[in-house]
Amino acid sequence: MPVSHARRRPVHLAAAALPALALLVSGCATDGTADPDDPDEESLTIYSGRGEELVDPLLDQLEEETGYDISVRYGDTAELAAQLLEEGDRTDADLFYGQDAGALGALANEGMLAELPEDITAEVPEEFRASDDTWVGLSGRSRVIAYDPDQVDTPPDRVLDVAGEEYAGEVAIAPTNASFQAFVTALRVIEGEDATEQWLRDLQDNDVQLYDNNRSMLDALEDGEISLSLNNHYYWYERVKEDPDSVTSELHYLPDGDAGALVNIAGAGVLAPSASEDAALEALEYLLTADAQEYFTDETSEYPVVEGTPTLDELPDLDDLEQPDIDLGDLHALDETLELLEEVGLV
Structure with missing residues (x-):
């Protein structure tokens, strides 16, 4: 062979x-x-x-x-x-x-x-x-919250807040996707193990919607199935380039070094x-x-x-993003992240 x-x-x-x-x-x-x-x-x-x-x-x-x-x-x-x-x-x-x-x-x-x-x-x-x-x-790619402005006036500025009761059944994640797992690893580094586990359990209890990848979450967002999704920025911009008239969702770049702005x-x-x-x-x-x-x-x-x-004219300047202060080399503990996602029941 x-x-x-x-x-x-x-x-x-x-x-x-x-x-x-x-x-x-x-x-x-x-x-x-x-x-x-x-x-x-x-x-x-x-x-x-x-x-x-x-x-x-x-x-x-x-x-x-x-x-x-x-x-x-x-x-x-x-x-x-x-x-x-x-x-x-x-x-x-x-x-x-x-x-x-x-x-x-x-x-x-x-x-x-x-x-x-x-x-x-x-x-x-x-x-x-x-x-x-x-x-x-x-x-490079930034983590963002993509949202439906008809359902959400102002998205939260802290990624931990998307597990709030007001978003029950309305939030999408892609737990088997490598970019989401890297983000969860960053969350473990920034917020600690206990806070990350609690956030994942809160999402699970809050009827978080699970998808395979960034594109399917954006599809669901545009179809009105959800109101918030945790994405990488570039999938949304690619959708805008392909068919700008079909995109009604918007992006929120989180401020103040939040882990959701990785x-x-x-x-x-x-x-x-x-x-x-x-x-x-x-x-x-x-x-x-x-x-x-x-x-x-x-x-x-x-x-x-x-x-x-x-860079793409429509993109915010990379220097203007309020990304967290983290050594990307610290994101190597992916096995522990996967174990945590399995323990919580998200994969």
Whole structure:
């Protein structure tokens, strides 16, 4: 069962099948060598927790720019990180592209990510890169409350308040989504374990509405099924770009450093066991170029992380967001967050 190097045949990892797939994929992984039809062409294997529909065009650009034969495995960020930890030194992955800082931090803590050179880390502001220089952010997204102004005049300024009785049955979350789990991890860091557990239990008792992802929550919001949803900002802006007349909901950016205003990153690191470290570093350099950073502005409505890159005109300036003072590297304890969500009964 060989895995093709062809860019247009990505491998997707289903959540329920992770343990079996981890063994299966590690047994049939590519070995990091070049395409046998072109022995002078170097290969690069990327494990991407970012969705194919979001970043595949960008990775096409990367392949064209570098000339490398690029193979991509798409899957859930946390599950790919778990697979990499299981594969260890046997992995064929060269670059890990994660949806959030937590998974990157988990890999770094286990020694799976190589230290990056200063010419790469210096491109990214300190708050959006690892303190040990093992990963860098590539784009940013803010947590927001999306709301129906016909049902809610003024959304709460504290995310803990969405569990109030006045919002019974009206709040949506996506507890199996990596971005929500990273947010809950941040809440544990900022508000503490007890307060976070109580908030989750209050949501459960308050008939919180559960959805699979950000898009389905926004669908429910526009259909009047709910009045508040806890989202990443860029899904709403993408909807506005696609069909502005259909969007009646609005966004609320929480003030005063509330955990609900977390600005997380999608980022990448080079796998320490990589047989193609130079190629992986070159790929990372490309993802920080103006062309790649502008892709995040134009195509995904995210915040670019390299200073000087223009952002979407409609977005509030990144410097104006009152995000919490938190080291994104502290979001690595995703296993404990998942255990808490399971204990409360939300997953």
